[in-house]
Amino acid sequence: MSRAEVFWLNGPVLKARVDGDFKMKEAVFVGDDRLAAEVIRLDAEAVTVQVFEDTTGLRPGVELVGSGLPMAVELGPGMLGNMFDGIQRPLESLAVKQGDFVTTGINVPALDRQRSWEFRPLVQVPASVAAGRVLGEVQETPDLTNRLLVPAGTGGTLEWVAAAGSYRIDEPLARIRTDGGTQEVALMTRWPIRVPRPTRARRPIEEPLLTGQRIIDTLFPVGKGGACAMPGGFGTGKTVLQQTLAKWCDADIIIYVGCGERGNEMAGVLEEFPVLDDPRTGRRLIERTVLIANTSNMPVAAREASIYTAITIGEYYRDQGYHVALFADSISRWAEALREISGRLEELPAEEGYPAYLPSRLAEFFERSGRVTTLAGTDSSLSVVGTVSPPGGDFSEPVTAHSRRYVKNFLALDRERAQARFYPAIHPLQSYSEYTINTAKWWRQHGGVRWEERRGRLLALLQEQARLEKMVKIVGRDALPPSQRLALFCAEIMVEGFLRQSAFSEVDRFCAAEKQSAMLALIDYFIQRAGRVVDRGLDPDELVALPVVRRIQRMGEDIAHHEMDQFEALTKELDAALDTLEGRGEARDHRLMPR
Amino acid sequence: MIDPKRYLLSTGVASIQGPLVFVRNTTGVGLFERVQIMTQEDAPRLGRVVSIADDKVVVEVFQGTEGLSLGGSRIRFLSEPIVLDVGPSMLGRVYNGVGDPIDGGPRIIPQRRPHIDGLAINPVRRDVPREFIETGVSSIDALNSLVRGQKLPIFSGSGLSHDRLASNVARFARLRGARAEEFAVVFAAIGVTFDTAEQFRREMNEFGALGRIALFLNLASDPSAERLVTPRVALTAAEYLAYEEGHGEVPSRKGYPGYMYSDLAAIYERAGRIMGRPGSITQMPILTMPNDDITHPIPDLSGYITEGQIVLDRDLERRGIFPPIKLLPCLSRLMNHGIGDGMTHRDHPAFAQQLYSSYAQAHRLKLLSSVVGEEGLSDADRQLLHFGDRMDDEFIRQDDQRRSLEDTFDIGWRLLAELPDESLIRLSDEQITEHVAAHRHEQ
C-alpha cells in the first residue's frame, strides 16, 4: 500500500507528502479513523485528496493510505429499497451503529454480506461465454429478477457454475477460463463510479417515459433513455415534481438522489414510498427504488460523488435488462460542491467561480443516460432527470445554461405560476422536448389517435394566449373582438382543465395515458364547439357561467380512472349546454365528436 | 475548565489580516479546533483553526482582531472543537454571542459540552414534521402553515415590523389543543441594537414568558465575525433543550452574515424531529432582504434551503396593515403534512388553494387596471378586485389579535362567498355548498 503524510489541510481538501505511487481517483483512507477520501491531484511530491467525511481535528502528520483501487461502488442484489449516502454507505446500518447523527470513521459495507439469495443457474458447463451473458439469477424482489452476468471485459469458457441453492453475495458462483487465467464471478461486483459501464450499442429514443403528468406527457415528453433538466427558482416545485415522477413514471427501477438538499425531503420519501403502490405492479414503490441521500449539511465531497454513485447503480440495473429512471435533485448543488473543492485547490475559476471543467463534467454526466443494447443483448434504458437551482431564478447562469446544451428536454418552472399555486408550474412557452416526434408514434399505437394534431392545437393556443395577453395589457379585454376573447377563454379552460394537476390529489396525482387521451380529446372538442357557437354570433362571455365549463375545469380531480365513462357523460352535457345556447339542436356536428 | 496539559501556547504571530491571524512554528494543532487569543489588556478572544500548512496555522478570530499586535498576542490552542456548556436551567437566561451568561447569574453547570457545529441528522432517523402549530396569524395558519420541526424564515426589509410579528408568534404559538407553555424559545438576536433586544425581553417578561426563553445576544456593536458563532451556539442550546429535555423550540434570529450555501444549510438543517425523541427544533429566523430584494443572495440561498418563507412587504406596512405579509411569495412546504382531515380541517387544503388562486388573479387584475383603468374590466374582474382588497383588509390585517384557526377559516369562506361558482374552480361542489353557500345568503 502506498502511504503519504498530510502536511496541508483546508476544509475537506488535504495534501500529503507521498511515499509510493498513487493513482488519480484512487480511494484512500486518512488517519486512525480511516476517513474515506479520493485522490484528486498528483504532483511530483504531493498527493491531493478530497475527504468524504468531516475533517475536524485532523492535523499535520496524519497518515494517508492508498487502496490501490479506484473509488468504486458495490453492485449486487439488495440495493433496492435501501438508502445510501453519497459514497454508498447504508444509512440504516450507520444509524444502528452510530445512532441518530452521522459521525465519522465508521466503515460499513454497502451491501449486506450476511444475507443469502436463492440462486438458479441458467447455463450448462462447459460453455463459451462473452461479457453480458446471463449465467443465472436470483429474485431480488418479488417483482424483479437480478441476473448474474459475465462481467464487462471478461469472456471465455465457463468451467463451473454453482448448483441451485442459497448463497451470499460475495461467494463465487461461476468460474470462467479467460486468456489470462481464470476469473470467478459472484453476485457482487465493484465498478469505479466515474467510468461509464460499457454497452453494446446506443439506440435512438422512440418511446416516452410515461410520467402520468399531463403537461409533460402531452406537451413535453421525457424520452425513455432521455435526459431532462428541470430548472426553477426556490419553491417553484422541482422536488415535488421529481418525486411525483419517481412515484408514477413507468420505469422498472428508480434511482432517486437527494444531492445537497433537505433532510426532511428524504424523510418524506422514506415515509411515503413504502406505503404507496406501484400502479403497474401493485407492489410497494419502495421495492423498485434505490435512494441516495447526501443532504446539504453532509460532507461536500461526498455530495460531489453522490451523483456518480447514483448513476453507476442506475447503469448496473440497466445492464440487467431494465428501464431505469434516475432523478437527481439538485444538479446545482453538485456543481457547487465541485466549485467549493476547486476553490480550495486554488484552481483558476471560470464563470461565477465554477471551474473551467464544469461544462465537460455536466456533459459526461448527462451522456451516461440513453437507450442502449446492453452487453446481454437487451433493449434497456437509463433516463436522467435533474433539477437545476439557478441563483435568483435566472436561467442564464452557468449550470442552467450548460445543462441546457446537453439535454433534449427542458422543463422550466415558473415563479409566477407557483406563486398563484398553479401546479405543475411548468412554463409552457419556455419549455421544450425534442422527443415529441419520436413519441408521436407511440401515442398513435396507444389510443391517442389524433395526439399530434391536438397537441399542436394546444401549443398554438398557448402561444396565442401570450400574444393576446400582451394586447389586453394595452387596450383592455373588452376591446378585443369576440373571437379573440374566446381564444383567451379557451386557453384558460385548457390551462385549468388539462394542464393543472396537483401532486397531492389522490385522484389526479397520476393520470394514465387513457385518461390523458380522453381529457385531451374533450378539451379539444370543447374548443372547437365553442368556436362554432361564437361563429354563430354569440358572445363568448355567455359561456363563462355554464356549469359544464366548471366541470371540465375540474375533471382531472373529479373523474377517477375507473370512471372513464364519465368523460362521455361530460361530453353529452357539454353538447346539451351548447345546443341550448345556440338554440338549435341540429347544429351539432358529429364529425367533431371526440374519439 | 481548561486543562493546562491539553493546550499549546504560541507567540509566533506572523501576520494579522482582517479576522485572520497567521501563526508560525506551531505543530500538533488540528483543523477547526478552538483557539483563545490572549492579550495583556482584555479577556481572551475566541477563534478557531481554519487551515494548516505544515507548521503554519491560520486562525479565524470571532471576536475581532482590533487591538491585537504581533508581539503582544499569545495564542492558546485548545485541543478540542468549539463547545458549549449545556445543562439544566438554561432557560430564563441571557447569554452573549458566544454563549457566556451575561445576566449576572451563575455559570451553567455543564452536563455535557457538545460541539457547536452539531452533527448531521441521519436522514433515516428523521421524523417527518407534521404537527400543526397554531401561530394565531391567519396568513400563516391558513395559507402557509407551520409545523413542529420546520424551518420557516421571515423575509423582511429594514424598518419593517418583523420584530412585532416574531414576538407575537413567540407569544401565541401553540399546538392545537395545547397551552402555549409547551414551547421553549431560543432567541438569538444577531447584530441587533441593544434597544431591540431589550424590548423583546421586556415583552416576554410582560407576558410572563421569560422563563421559557433563552436569549443569545450578539449586538450590532459586537464584532461581526462573532455572528458566525452565535446561531451555532443558540442551536446547540436548542438541541439540548429539544432532544434531551423534550421541549419544542422556536429559535429565532436576525440578520445573517453572508454565508455560502453549505454554511447556511449546516445551520438550517438543524431544525427537525428525530424518531423516538421527545422534542423538536422549529426555526423561524428573521432575515432582511437588502433593498427589499428577494433575489439578493442571502434570501435567495435561504429560500433554497428552508422549508418556505413568510415575506413582509413595505407597501402593506405603509398602508397600515399589520402583519404586512405579502401572500404571493410566501410558502410553507411542509404544510401538506400538517393540515387536512384529523389535523386541522378536511377542506383546509382546497380552501388555501382557492384563496391563493383568487388572490393571485386579483393581483394580476390590479396591475392590469392600473394600466387600462377599471373600465376595461368586466364585472367578474371587478368582483375579483374587490375580493383582493378585502383579503388585505380583513384577512391579512389582524393587528395584535390572536386569531383562532376557526375564526380564520370563517373570514376566508366569507370572502370567497363574494365570488361566483365559476371563479371557485379549486373547490368541489360539496365544499361550495357546505362552506360558501351559507355566507352568500348573509350577503
Ligand SMILES: Nc1ncnc2c1ncn2[C@@H]1O[C@H](COP(=O)(O)OP(=O)(O)OP(=O)(O)O)[C@@H](O)[C@H]1O
Ligand atoms: N405538482 C405539485 N402539486 C401540488 N403542489 C405542489 C406541486 N409542486 C409544488 N407544489 C407546492 O410547492 C411547494 C414547493 O415545491 P418544491 O419543494 O418542489 O420546490 P423546489 O422547486 O424544489 O424548491 P427548492 O429549489 O427550494 O428545493 C411544495 O411544498 C408544494 O406545496
Ligand SMILES: [Mg+2]
Ligand atoms: Mg427542491
